[in-house]
Amino acid sequence: MPVPTKDRPVDAVREEVIDQLILNYSHGEISADAFERRLDKAYSIDDAEQLQALAADLPLQSDPRYHSEKQARMQPKFTASTDHPDTLSITSILSADQRSGEWVVPKHIKLNNYLGSIELDFRNAVFTHPEVTIEINCISGSDEIIVPDNIDVITSTTNILGHVSNNRVGLSSNTHTAQRPKLYIQGKVILGSVDISVKQTMQEKVKQFAHSLKSLFDEGKHS
Template identity: 30%
Template sequence: MSELSPQHRDLRMSDADRERVVQRLNQAAADGRITLDEFEERVAGVLAARTFGEIEPYLADLPVAPGTPVPREVVKLRSVAAELKRKGAWVVPRRIVASNKAGSVKLDFTDAVISYPVVEIVLDVVAGSTVLVLPAGASVDATDVQTVAGSVKVRGNLPEVGGQPHFVVTGRQSMGSLVVRRQYRFWGWCW
């Protein structure tokens, strides 16, 4: 797994990170690579782990999942007069440059695979709104976003420092609003 590289060993794991590792162990048990007793023992260890380094012994003898994507350093997302959207289990790069003219931007990081401790988002949005949906435990710094006939709103008591991962939002939001929030839930619905 890419999140187990040496530079990430001391990073604290989120509940979503632990769940992904448990899914990998579940697949290993289904494939017959580990016994049910080993599965139970490893899951207990993963659920008790605080950092990525602590889970390495539970995955060391298992093959890396085929097709595990490697996160890119920079991704440029561009659109004109259309909606620009990312959601689900997408791989988040270290830096995202989002440019949209006359359209909205929505980046949902709730179920995304985030391997970097800091994710930089550079906006260039004109005549459209931007919504960033952050995962549990994340923090955000959006103080350097330049607004022209627009606004920046950080909702839901998102801390400016100390969260994992930490999002740094910069750039320009013109003639529209930037909203940074957590996922909304109502009964079985999420948005």
């Protein structure tokens, strides 16, 4: 006998409802406006029965193929390759350095920034380890670290007339995200700044995934 909806964890019900919304929108069962309206409600409601009602009239249920596609597109990427070094060192002196796109993230990153600018964008990065230590030595420079909503960041720095801004604090309590990468940022900031920011929320990423899935199915219909 299934557990009553009201007794189930809200986060689990929310995830199932969002999966149904994505799948039914991508197959043309609901319009784009209806999808976005219901998705907004799914992220704002904290009652399991109200959440389930958002998808009660939708005919399609998620299946292993859907979850495989979701895993490939939505979750942080990992590689088991041993060809990559364990440490990446970046030194910026009166210059700028950037890592973005599908760059390979090692277990340990060292940033030496003297009057320069360094940007690490983890939104499409490929991880070699679930826990990454970023050692910062920032003197009169600026370090910017960009993460999606499914990566956790923990900071522990010594600041001397410096500034550290972390808008992605702490570890998620969601049991469904146990494999999330974690960034541990430590070191010193002297007359400089370190900014950690989320440039793509999980809701935005869900919408992007849903639209890409719909485009994929639409192409299949016309091919």
